[in-house]
Amino acid sequence: MTGKPDQAAPGPIWGCVLIGGKSSRMGRPKHLLQRGDRTWIERTVTLLRLCVDRVIIAGAGSLPPSLVGVPRVDDVFGLEGPLTGVLAAFRRYPDVSWLVAACDLPDLEEDALRWLLASRAPGVLAILPDLAGDGRVEPLLAYYDRQCRPLLETIASTGQRRMQWLRQMAGVITPQPPIALRPSWRNVNTPQELGQLAP
Template sequence: MTDERQPSLTVAILCGGQSRRMGQDKGLMPFLGRPLVQRVVERVRPLSGEIVLVTNRPDDYRFLGLSMLPDALPGRGPLGGAFTAVMACRSTALALVACDMPFVNAAVLARAYQVLAAEGCDAVVPLTANGTEALHAVYRAATCAPVMKAALDAGALKMDGWLRQVRTRFITPDEIARFDPEGLAFVNVNTPEDFRAAEQRARR
């Protein structure tokens, strides 16, 4: 990175969740013959040499050889996992993704990272017809951490309720389409049917 304004970047992958609809740990399920989380790691690796996992099951994920963080506030949903990541982040910026997103798009995240640096905002989050994609986004750790904590103290569990309280830049569908023309970046797998459909897409 040659731009002196460009913040350093860490990538965090959330590997928590109850996986009630799937019935097992989604990140460890074989996707095209290897654990889904391994596919996610490989897709985000071009973004940073600093990749961490947020998980309360470190022994199950040790095979990846990555740093791991236990939930700072167990049982507090995706926002609790995100807060864990921003609190531990040693970089200026944090790219946050979930382990159940087989088509995580490094180009979309790289674009979000560029916008964060260029526009001086605190969060850069894709916005689609389905709403915000806060688990495929980039955050400025120092400014987002206290706002996340306040939201958690108020009982929030979801990722997007606090975004209006910081300088958030939403990436539009038109911007996203430049880097994700097939519209797959935000697909996640919550059920066995979702998983099989995503595998079929990946094979094609």
């Protein structure tokens, strides 16, 4: 065979739920907020499991009993923001590509996850949706190919914490999701925003 090894063996796609935020504006852990009979993190894990081979959780915090057996990784020490969890997943499982979802996306739907997966293509290292088409990308519901790790390590090594930096890198695409899917990217940070959610 003459192809590159990474082309011949693409590796698995797993899901990673990020729970490492401080939830300072909400005043309590967002991943444990309840909607119906499930916590937000239980719902997110369930949706990811419909689309990928395996799901892990990145970050510290208590979990509902139903998720105690889910593999976890600790955030990377010395970093801040979502990079700490995403990079932790890459370092623990270097041969895995990742469908990443934050824990505070209460309107997340399976179709949005499948849209991200369908947007993959040869040479694409990451898919960071640009909802408004204004250059601001969404790294917290996104796809990261296993070959994206060097870009993340570069961000970490230069002291950057904003993953928006990725949008200018070769191999990173920033498509706009269909309008019907865009509510999946809405995050909730405050009690006021929480109160505006449909039951």
